Amino acid sequence: MSITVILAAAAVAASIPLLWWSVAGTRTGARTVDRSVLMGGGSGGTVDLRTAVLQRSATERTVKPLAGALARLARRLTPVGWIESLDRRITLAGRPAAWPMDRVLIAKVVLGLAAFGVGFLAFSGNRTLTWLLVWGGMTALGYFAPDLLLYSRGKERQEFITKALPDTLDQMSISVEAGLGFESAMARAGKSGAGPLAAELVRTMQEIQIGVPRTKALRNLADRTESPDLRHFVLAVVQAESYGIPVADVLRTQAAEQRVKRRQRAEEHAMKIPVKIIFPLILCILPTLFIVILGPAVIQISRTLFGEGGAL
Template sequence: MALLLGALLVAAAIVLLSLALREAPDQRGVARSIALIEATSSTPTALVAEADPPFRERALDPLLERARGLGRRLAGRDAPDRIRRRLDQAGNPAGWTVDRVLTWTVLGALAGIGVGTVVGLLLGSPVPVLLVLAAAGAVTGFHAPGLYLYQRGYDRSEQVRRALPDALDLLTISVEAGLGFDAAVQQVAQNTEGPLAEELARVLREMQLGQGRAAALRALADRSNVPELRAFVGAMVQADSLGIPIAQVLRVQSSEIRVKRRQRAEEKAQQVPVKMTIPLIFCILPALFIVVLGPAALTIMDAF
């Protein structure tokens, strides 16, 4: 009986063990299935994103690409070089690139057409005048980005022209005090502010990246349209190539630039009477005539 009971218990244990071993693969398979379902349930987000891109990628980006291509065809082959030069003269504003400027020219033309048409409709203009207003708006919108860059470059050039004499004085004092040219330029870039300090800092970075001093200075002259700065760069490049003492060249350049600034101030002062003629004739003299001759005219009218 004891042997029979033991055999039954062993058989029951074998059966339970076999059942357990047979359920484990099922459980592992179920776990794998659940993991696969969870994995596949998390991927539809990426699949949906690929199958259904946002509105910008579906509509705006192709529209901007077509506008960019149309701007390239309308502006001409040399347009990228001209725009790149204007961007350099304007200080490379953040977010402004050649492709973006070309795109904005076309979008500005379309916006100008819309504005001109709306203005013509609000004024109740006839069809020919409406077409003229739309064409004027298109031309204005097409050239608006270029005019903005030109004005920004002009303002920046004026800031460079005003800051150049003081910067050259500081540069001359630093070199005569014993500093090298590169260290003197670094002192000017660190102790001054404005576009000229930014340009000198860029020259230093270019030299640190391995570019020669002459090449970095020539690049500085190419990025600017200030005649005084171009003359200074030419003198420094020539002095560097011929071995002339830099302190002496800086002293001469500083003196010449101060003379030019004085001459430019005198020229501006001599232009004042000519510029005052137009407001004097059209604004001041009529008011003066009314004040002086008005009472006499009223008296004459009462007498007659």
């Protein structure tokens, strides 16, 4: 067995525990150390570091230090622009608690190494240009797989926000017309709602409560979601404040406009369905239909022209 095969197998084997840690993380209970140990509850009244270390899980004692070192190395080797772009994708995905920046960087490195090793082991006997292209493609796909997942989650989150916006604006409009202020109506919609839009409204209210100007907090809301409809609503509210237009009128108008947009999007999706059906119809259904209809006729014609033994 050559040294390159051994290195590839070692890369795959080493990536498995790191991949498990980057996806599953460590259990909350395994992060805590016995309080009596830390408070000097031993016989000598001092902290027993050996006991404290041994009470940690095997993951924390082995994989976690290696993962931390790998995350620091990945940060040093990754260009600043790439890290900023990745941080933006994490923001658009809602900053999942299980996917902080370090864990995403570790997942990129681990998946890239795993794909590199698997590709080498699978195609080591066929070292051609095609093999090199497939090998490189597998490595690139493994490295950029977390980016694709974050992008997909961000797009899905934007769709949820866009769909929930008309109903949320209706609720805020009713609250304002009932006598609540704009911020109180937004807080009520955030607490009573569910999904990413409600969570973003709650976060916006938290920013306002700690002293961020309302205009700045609303613009941050639009930047965190990148939803065109939500950005349009934020701009309308900001302009209404600058010109002294009643917020209730703006909410009522925006709610009606968003309902119209939602209906138009539904009609647009319905009109796209016939176009999407064409390719499966041509590639899958029509050939089978032609075989069923024309097959007996072709057999009969061949028998007529070439005799009983001339069937195609």
